[in-house]
Amino acid sequence: xxxxxxxxxxxxxxxxxxxxxxxxxxxxxxxxxxxxxxxxxxxxxxxxxxxxxxxxxxxxxxxxxxxxxxxxxxxxxxxxxxxxxxxxxxxxxxxxxxxxxxxxxxxxxxxxxxxxxxxxxxxxxxxxxxxxxxxxxxxxxxxxxxxxxxxxxxxxxxxxxxxxxxxxxxxxxxxxxxxxxxxxxxxxxxxxx
Amino acid sequence: xxxxxxxxxxxxxxxxxxxxxxxxxxxxxxxxxxxxxxxxxxxxxxxxxxxxxxxxxxxxxxxxxxxxxxxxxxxxxxxxxxxxxxxxxxxxxxxxxxxxxxxxxxxxxxxxxxxxxxxxxxxxxxxxxxxxxxxxxxxxxxxxxxxxxxxxxxxxxxxxxxxxxxxxxxxxxxxxxxxxxxxxxxxxxxxxxxxxxxxxxxxxxxxxxxxxxxxxxxxxxxxxxxxxxxxxxxxxxxxxxxxxxxxxxxxxxxxxxxxxxxxxxxxxxxxxxxxxxxxxxxxxxxxxxxxxxxxxxxxxxxxxxxxxxxxxxxxxxxxxxxxxxxxxxxxxxxxxxxxxxxxxxxxxxxxxxxxxxxxxxxxxxxxxxx
Numbered sequence: 001x002x003x004x005x006x007x008x009x010x011x012x013x014x015x016x017x018x019x020x021x022x023x024x025x026x027x028x029x030x031x032x033x034x035x036x037x038x039x040x041x042x043x044x045x046x047x048x049x050x051x052x053x054x055x056x057x058x059x060x061x062x063x064x065x066x067x068x069x070x071x072x073x074x075x076x077x078x079x080x081x082x083x084x085x086x087x088x089x090x091x092x093x094x095x096x097x098x099x100x101x102x103x104x105x106x107x108x109x110x111x112x113x114x115x116x117x118x119x120x121x122x123x124x125x126x127x128x129x130x131x132x133x134x135x136x137x138x139x140x141x142x143x144x145x146x147x148x149x150x151x152x153x154x155x156x157x158x159x160x161x162x163x164x165x166x167x168x169x170x171x172x173x174x175x176x177x178x179x180x181x182x183x184x185x186x187x188x189x190x191x192x193x
Numbered sequence: 194x195x196x197x198x199x200x201x202x203x204x205x206x207x208x209x210x211x212x213x214x215x216x217x218x219x220x221x222x223x224x225x226x227x228x229x230x231x232x233x234x235x236x237x238x239x240x241x242x243x244x245x246x247x248x249x250x251x252x253x254x255x256x257x258x259x260x261x262x263x264x265x266x267x268x269x270x271x272x273x274x275x276x277x278x279x280x281x282x283x284x285x286x287x288x289x290x291x292x293x294x295x296x297x298x299x300x301x302x303x304x305x306x307x308x309x310x311x312x313x314x315x316x317x318x319x320x321x322x323x324x325x326x327x328x329x330x331x332x333x334x335x336x337x338x339x340x341x342x343x344x345x346x347x348x349x350x351x352x353x354x355x356x357x358x359x360x361x362x363x364x365x366x367x368x369x370x371x372x373x374x375x376x377x378x379x380x381x382x383x384x385x386x387x388x389x390x391x392x393x394x395x396x397x398x399x400x401x402x403x404x405x406x407x408x409x410x411x412x413x414x415x416x417x418x419x420x421x422x423x424x425x426x427x428x429x430x431x432x433x434x435x436x437x438x439x440x441x442x443x444x445x446x447x448x449x450x451x452x453x454x455x456x457x458x459x460x461x462x463x464x465x466x467x468x469x470x471x472x473x474x475x476x477x478x479x480x481x482x483x484x485x486x487x488x489x490x491x492x493x494x495x496x497x498x499x500x501x502x503x504x505x506x507x508x509x510x511x512x513x514x515x516x517x518x519x520x521x522x523x524x525x526x527x528x529x530x531x532x533x534x535x536x537x538x539x540x541x542x543x544x545x546x547x548x549x550x551x552x553x554x555x556x557x558x559x560x561x562x563x
Contacts, residue, residue, distance in 0.1 A: 006341070013340040
């Protein structure tokens with residue numbers, strides 16, 4: 001009996017861990033499959049230090065948002081707590097989605113219009129509003145993993161040309177990278193699995 | 194460790210020849226020594242665990258290198274297969290009495306689980322939540338330890354929890370958050386360590402709690418936190434010295450509680466002194482409390498534990514060096530500094546030698562009486 005118990009726990013444990021991992025994969029794949037596609041402009045984060053190990057660090061034009069764009073900062077507020085922020089982007093003439101407004105902590109009260117969508121990001125550090133007029137927002141898509149050896153060339157090109165990211169936006173606003181674009185050329189497109 | 198068993202066996206032989214114990218007692222003692230020897234860390238287990246750590250590292254490195262030769266679904270599949278094969282295979286090995294190998298194989302399984310989390314992060318270009326990933330890995334490993342009743346897996350889970358604490362509290366200095374939930378994680382792992390009978394985990398947990406208090410103190414920069422750490426440690430020390438059996442029954446850490454309490458006390462006092470570094474009088478007062486605590490620790494608990502004595506000496510030397518550099522060091526020229534350092538070091542050596550001699554003298558009559 002004791003024999004069986006250890007074997008059964010081992011099998012259950014393995015299935016539980018594998019199930020948990022599969023569940024995460026399925027969730028991520030669902031975002032890629034069903035999410036709304038948006039094209040975001042990449043801006044180099046730190047031109048000297050883009051390549052970290054096996055991934056490129058990415059920044060976006062929506063990574064720094066002017067405080068004046070945030071609709072619901074109380075007037076006279078001195079301090080902004082760390083927390084989620086919802087950034088509304090709208091498709092521009094050149095196909096790139098640009099920020100139109102933002103809302104701190106909760107989704108904006110008005111639903112997004114045509115060719116608009118809310119992306120969920122995080123303000124990581126609380127900060128005083130005295131001297132700053134922009135907030136740094138992270139979306140969880142600040143990294144692009146590359147096959148070994150291909151990072152350097154991309155890092156070099158990124159300094160001279162403009163790169164874009166195709167991101168898939170889930171219903172709750174979380175973003176996930178779908179493809180890396182060098183201008184109009186697609187460099188990498190991510191399969192679902 | 195192995196030499197202890199043979200030493201005791203020689204002693205038992207001598208005691209029987211001297212007529213101190215009869216043959217029945219000698220046999221009973223021998224059986225007890227043998228039974229306990231098997232429980233202690235065997236060489237085989239150590240080797241198996243080292244091998245498992247190497248395999249685990251290999252798995253993680255393969256993931257980290259973004260190994261593009263195989264399609265990612267195949268990579269995920271391989272990792273899943275490793276998870277299933279190691280947990281079940283380890284269980285089969287354990288049932289055949291191959292415990293050491295089983296523990297090693299299970300550790301590989303836990304590494305594969307962590308590797309899968311990293312691989313998913315890489316597949317979907319996730320950024321910014323390494324700390325969550327480590328915590329998830331910790332939870333998965335703790336679950337494995339509970340399901341398989343494995344001591345080494347419990348230690349691994351504690352190590353991952355400490356790693357998580359480090360990543361949250363130290364690695365990103367900008368606006369770090371010391372995770373309050375660490376207390377809950379530590380409490381859960383502590384309970385788990387009873388189920389898996391893992392003393393090493395509990396020792397490690399006590400150390401990581403001291404580390405947690407240190408992070409809190411550094412982060413909030415309030416004198417009250419290290420003061421509480423020092424006081425709680427002193428109280429724990431007193432309880433552990435006056436009611437060693439009760440403490441050991443609850444904590445079950447091989448009587449190491451006084452050692453941990455002393456480490457906690459010294460950590461607290463060190464932080465207090467760094468906070469008070471600007472004023473000489475409070476600094477000296479704090480240093481005196483530190484010296485008094487070390488002396489009390491050696492007097493009360495030093496006889497039973499060599500480890501405690503060495504921690505005390507280490508604390509004493511650091512304390513001396515610290516007070517000395519802050520107060521006297523700045524006033525002297527280079528030559529004077531060396532001279533005074535020599536004197537101070539000599540003083541430390543003298544104190545340690547005297548204490549050790551007294552401990553040995555005190556221990557001798559006990560042995561003679563038996």
